[in-house]
Each structure stands twice: as structure tokens, then as C-alpha cells.
Amino acid sequence: MRSEFFNTLKVEWLKVRNYRTFWILLVVTAACMPAFNYVIYDFTDNSLPKFNGQSILGNPFSFPAVWRTVPYNSGLLVFLPAILVITLFTNEFSFRTHRQNIIDGWSRSRFIHIKLLEVLALTIGVTILVALTCVCFGFLTKTLSVRPHWNDVRFIFYFFVELLNYLMIALLIALLVRRAGLSMGIFFLYMIIEQFVVVIGRNKYKKDWVDYLPEEVTDRLIPQPFGRQMMTSAQISLWENHVALYLSIGILYVLLYIFFIRWKFRKTDL
Amino acid sequence: MSAILSLDKISKHFGSVKALREVSFEVPEGSVFGILGPNGSGKTTLLGIVTDVLRASGGHFLWFGQKPSGDHRKQIGSLLETPNFYHYLSARRNLEITAVIKDKPKGDIDRVLKLLKLYERRDSKFQTYSLGMKQRLAIAGCLLGNPPVLVFDEPTNGLDPSGIAEIRELIIELSQQGKTIILASHLLAEVEKVCTHVAILQQGVLIRSGSVASALNQEEWLEVSATDLQALHSLLSRLDKVEKILPAGEFLRVFPKEGLTTVMLNRLCFENGIILSHLRLKKSSLETAFIELTKPGGN
Numbered sequence: 001m002r003s004e005f006f007n008t009l010k011v012e013w014l015k016v017r018n019y020r021t022f023w024i025l026l027v028v029t030a031a032c033m034p035a036f037n038y039v040i041y042d043f044t045d046n047s048l049p050k051f052n053g054q055s056i057l058g059n060p061f062s063f064p065a066v067w068r069t070v071p072y073n074s075g076l077l078v079f080l081p082a083i084l085v086i087t088l089f090t091n092e093f094s095f096r097t098h099r100q101n102i103i104d105g106w107s108r109s110r111f112i113h114i115k116l117l118e119v120l121a122l123t124i125g126v127t128i129l130v131a132l133t134c135v136c137f138g139f140l141t142k143t144l145s146v147r148p149h150w151n152d153v154r155f156i157f158y159f160f161v162e163l164l165n166y167l168m169i170a171l172l173i174a175l176l177v178r179r180a181g182l183s184m185g186i187f188f189l190y191m192i193i194e195q196f197v198v199v200i201g202r203n204k205y206k207k208d209w210v211d212y213l214p215e216e217v218t219d220r221l222i223p224q225p226f227g228r229q230m231m232t233s234a235q236i237s238l239w240e241n242h243v244a245l246y247l248s249i250g251i252l253y254v255l256l257y258i259f260f261i262r263w264k265f266r267k268t269d270l
Numbered sequence: 271m272s273a274i275l276s277l278d279k280i281s282k283h284f285g286s287v288k289a290l291r292e293v294s295f296e297v298p299e300g301s302v303f304g305i306l307g308p309n310g311s312g313k314t315t316l317l318g319i320v321t322d323v324l325r326a327s328g329g330h331f332l333w334f335g336q337k338p339s340g341d342h343r344k345q346i347g348s349l350l351e352t353p354n355f356y357h358y359l360s361a362r363r364n365l366e367i368t369a370v371i372k373d374k375p376k377g378d379i380d381r382v383l384k385l386l387k388l389y390e391r392r393d394s395k396f397q398t399y400s401l402g403m404k405q406r407l408a409i410a411g412c413l414l415g416n417p418p419v420l421v422f423d424e425p426t427n428g429l430d431p432s433g434i435a436e437i438r439e440l441i442i443e444l445s446q447q448g449k450t451i452i453l454a455s456h457l458l459a460e461v462e463k464v465c466t467h468v469a470i471l472q473q474g475v476l477i478r479s480g481s482v483a484s485a486l487n488q489e490e491w492l493e494v495s496a497t498d499l500q501a502l503h504s505l506l507s508r509l510d511k512v513e514k515i516l517p518a519g520e521f522l523r524v525f526p527k528e529g530l531t532t533v534m535l536n537r538l539c540f541e542n543g544i545i546l547s548h549l550r551l552k553k554s555s556l557e558t559a560f561i562e563l564t565k566p567g568g569n
Contacts (some may be wrong), residue, residue: 007370014367019358047320091356099323100354105344108322213346270323 039053071159093178103133158221168257279329295479307471347412348567374415401428462556495548
């Protein structure tokens, strides 16, 4: 069983070892997460008006605020690892190697489980990168409290759930569409359409259910961090009261995607 | 001979289209088993089912007398439809992936590349290969680890005449090594040269299966000629052991009843003062027999 697992990992490693696109996308993802945060940091630090020598947005990149600022900013770039997931998975359909791997002796479960594990591994890797980015910015800026506690670090976990949710959606679209360009198009289009529905539904029709749509529910795990001092305590406690529900529904979505992806790949013609 | 593959009432529907209808046959160990049929008859669908890329709508099948599994497929070298490899990887890297999936030693990669004449281009990317080279690489992948069973779906696709002849020789050689080869093809002249057994499909229905001789019931006749063709025709038409005579240009086709041999016919003509200038036993080609079987009302 153990050797079968390492054998499967080896095959996946052989697939990407000499694949230039994979490494470029990985480096772009790894570079853009801290770089994008630096751009925002630079903007809040230098481009906004100051009050009493401090930015009007406070110190969003100092401890402990950085634990929510960096995950929030990084959440805007989830499309980068999603492109990687879509590229790798649709390659198997384009080259018809998803069939060949099965013909050569893998079970369908083995094939799809390793893809799900890859998504998990990528999510963990990007989450670690985001956590390290938090630490770096925290130490680079004026530090208010170095020692993190759960109330701060939980946003790293929320980011993990948000990213996993987005990447599972990307994997699901890739499985159903099977073509790289079209899958990416649908992924982006869905992001836009859902945001449109959320904004219209919430602001115009005052509907609460839009908060629980597949992407919005995990977006709401990390609220907009800038100008937090301007939020009322009622607004903050409203979010605190709902966060467990957002988290539960987000995890439920992820489990549903995993269940459907497994079922679809195992039961249908390849 | 035990059965390597047993099919029991395999059916496959694609929506309202019935691609296979309760197909049952057995592939004996050590045979070269041809699956024949016109385009769209269900050959590739059938092979897709036994290699687990398609789900049967009904029936079941056994590999090596057991419920099929991934471990069985590792013992089978399969080429289904098109060569499926990672375009951005070299031939060697692609076969490395195949070897790891099949639990076969990497040391065998060079052997199969040399066998299929791809060794010199082993480090070229798959996307730079010609169609024929891609097909040869797929066959090389099938031969990795020297599996006892091979499944080839149109293995000569994209090959030039010399490539086709090489693959034919390879199949004969592999068969002589005792391997079981399942071969789907519409190139009947090629199949005729290598197959010991056949299954014939038409619109998803199995119309015959068994050894080539028993399944196809190929017709035999004697082709004869003499200086005076009319005298020869007149003599032969008086013989009880002759079923019918058909003129064929400068020859006569004599369809014998049971028991008439070339020796007997030659002697008979000689004793009646006719010297044969041509005498040959001929058999209808697989193509002719196949067309006979698959024409409406032919089976």
C-alpha cells in the first residue's frame, strides 16, 4: 500500500519534472503572492494620506493585523494556482493519458485520488507561503504584538479553506469541460458572474442567501481588512457570529466537490 | 487451451445507439485473435471495455479467468486507438512513466526502443515524432516488461508499407514466443497473414467467432487451363466430383465436391488426352469470406 502510494507520487513527479509550463506557473504563483502584497503594502504606506504620521488605514501589515491582511490580498490571486490545476488536469484529457494510465494498470480511483492530493498539496504549499509572507511583513513593519494567538492565525486556516474551495472548483470545471482554455474561461466567468449575483442580490434585493454561494461563502471568511477601525462593533460581532457557519458551509462545498469528482471519474466513460 | 479473455454478453449503449449487443466469445491462450468488422462495428468499443476505459452497459468479462483488475492490465500491453503520451516529454521519459505504472524495470526501455527502431530518437520530444513513429512508440510501450498478452487496436495506423510489414513480422515473432495477441483491424489482408482465430462484428453484433478456418468457412477451388479450353470445360462438366465450373479469362475455376484432388484432376485430364498447362488449388481470401459473411443475409 505504501509502495503503491510512492509509486503513484513518482509517476506524477515524472509528469511534471520536465514540464516547463508547470515550473513557470509555479514560480509565477510563488512570486506573485508576496509581490502583490508588497504592492499593496507600498500603496498603504506611501500613497495614502497620513494622519498623525500614520496611514489612514492604520498598520494593516503589522502584527497582528497582518494575519488577516496578507490572506485577504492573497485571496485575490487564487486564480493563479487555479490556472496551474486546470493546466495539469486538462493536459491528461488533451493527451488522452488519463485513459492510458488506466489502460497501463492504474485503477480509476488511484488516478483521481492523486489529482485530489495534488490539489491539497498545492493548497498547503501556497498556504505556507502566505503564512511566511505574513511573518516577513510583520517583522518588516512596526510590530505591535509579535506573539500570534489563534484569533490572528485562524485567518491562515481560513485562507487554506478558501483556496482549497477555489481549486476544487477549478478541478471540477476541468473534469467536466476537459479543455484548458475553455475551463479557464468558465472559471473566470463564474467568478465574475457570482460576484455580480452577490452584489445585486445583497445590495438591491437584500437577499442573505447570496452569502452562501460556492465562492462567496469562503470569501466571507476573510473580511476586507483595511479601515477596520472604522467598522462598528455590531458589524464585527455580526461577522464573528457567522464565521463558523461560513466555515462549515465552505468545508461542505469542498467535500461535495470531492465526492462528485470521484464519482464522475470512476463511473463514466473515459 | 485455457481462455485468456472471456466475454459474456457484453453490451454497450451510447444513449440510443447500441454499439455492442450481448457479445460473447473467448480468446484462447497463445492465439493471435483478430477482431474484425467494418468501421463502426464496435471493435474499439469492445477493446475499450476490456481495458476499463469504457463501462459496459451489460454483461461481464474475465481476464485470466478472474475478475478484471489493474494488476491484470499491468500484464497486458495495450494500444487503443491512438498513441497516448505526454507531448512535452521525450520517448524515453514517456516510457519511464509507463514502466513505473506497470511496475516494470526501467532497464527494459532501451530494448523496446531498439526493437521498434526509435533508439536514436529516444531523447526527442513526442510532439516532434511523425505519426508512424508515434505508433511505433505506442507499440514499444506495449512491449515493456515482455507481457504475456498484447492488445492492438489498428496497430499499423500511420505506418508506411515497410513499417506495416515490420509490425506484421513482429506480431508473428511475438506469437511464436507464445504470447496471446488480440488484434482489431479492418486491414483484412494483414490480419489473414497473422491471425489464428477471429471474431467478426457487424453493427455491434457478433456474427462469427472461432478458428480462422471454422469461422470463415473459406471456399476452395481449382484453377485450371489448357490449350483447348472448350474441350477441358466439356470434359470437366461431365465429372461427378465437380460442383460447378466458372470461366475466368484464360482459366477455368473448378469448384470440387469433396474428394477431388489436384492429382486426381491432372490424371483424369491426361487420360482423356488433355494436357493441363496450369493447375492450382486456390482459396477465397479473408476479404472475400468477410464480405460474404457481412453482406445482408450473408451469415
